[in-house]
Amino acid sequence: MLQQPHYLKETPSQTAGPYVHIGLAPGAAGFEIFDQELGRDIAGPNAKGERIRVEGMVTDGTGSPVKDALLEIWQANADGIYAHPEHAGAVEDGFRGWGRVITDFGTGEWGFDSVKPGPVMGRNGNIMAPHINMWIVARGINTGLNTRIYFEDEDEANAADPVLGIIEWERRRQTLIAKPSIRNGQTIYRFDIRLQGQDETVFFDI
Numbered sequence: 001m002l003q004q005p006h007y008l009k010e011t012p013s014q015t016a017g018p019y020v021h022i023g024l025a026p027g028a029a030g031f032e033i034f035d036q037e038l039g040r041d042i043a044g045p046n047a048k049g050e051r052i053r054v055e056g057m058v059t060d061g062t063g064s065p066v067k068d069a070l071l072e073i074w075q076a077n078a079d080g081i082y083a084h085p086e087h088a089g090a091v092e093d094g095f096r097g098w099g100r101v102i103t104d105f106g107t108g109e110w111g112f113d114s115v116k117p118g119p120v121m122g123r124n125g126n127i128m129a130p131h132i133n134m135w136i137v138a139r140g141i142n143t144g145l146n147t148r149i150y151f152e153d154e155d156e157a158n159a160a161d162p163v164l165g166i167i168e169w170e171r172r173r174q175t176l177i178a179k180p181s182i183r184n185g186q187t188i189y190r191f192d193i194r195l196q197g198q199d200e201t202v203f204f205d206i
Contacts, residue, residue: 041096041099042073042097043077043095043097043113043114044092044093044095044096045094046093046094047077047092047094047095048077048115049078049116049117050078050115050116050187051113051114052113052115052186052187052188052189053111053112053114053186053187053188054111054112054132054178055109055188055189055190055191056111056191056192056193057108057109058108059108059193059194060140060195061195061197062197065103065107065108066103066108066138066195067104067105067107067108068102068103068105068138068139069110069138070101070137070138071100071101071102071103071110071134071135071136072098072099073100073114073132074132074133075097075133076117076120077092077117077118078117078118080117080118080119080120080130081118082120083095083097083098099112114132116130116151116187117130117131117132118130119157122162127157128161129151129154129157129160129161130151130154130157131148131149131151132148132149133146133148133149134146134149134193136193145195145203146203146204146205146206147193147201148163148176148204149176149178149189150164150178151177151178151180152179152180152189153180158177164176167202171199175194175199175200175201176202
């Protein structure tokens, strides 16, 4: 007689919890426990291209700041090449192309310094407009959210981008566009992230 298979019950889902930023970015949270904090240096001192700063705020469905969010960033260099073993020698020494920041506990603002990425070769030889990939996690989010930051001053490249092209509504497309300004001679891009509600940021299922 065949024995019936035994199935385990699914483990209940959990959100990231209130201390995810301490566990993943202790230095940013005020706990200097590592000699070198993972994810602080995105571009490195040898990266070529335009030095930029990206800033923004994460807000919830009521418009209130989310003050305990953690954001991971990864990007290509100014030549559109990612730091990857397959591209050994093709990126500048010290260029990581990856970083991790948290929102300010008081204001909900976040920001990071890097270089502006170049156009990236996508699937089937399609060229993607300059962009920065972002992953967001916070208390109340069961699964990390994936989005992209595009640049308002890259109109021609954005118009031809295959990812932006699949977003039918222009208003929704605009939630992925960072707007530039100049502060003390440096280019600052503003990119606010809305988790729910009107003008919710476009998130990708990847």
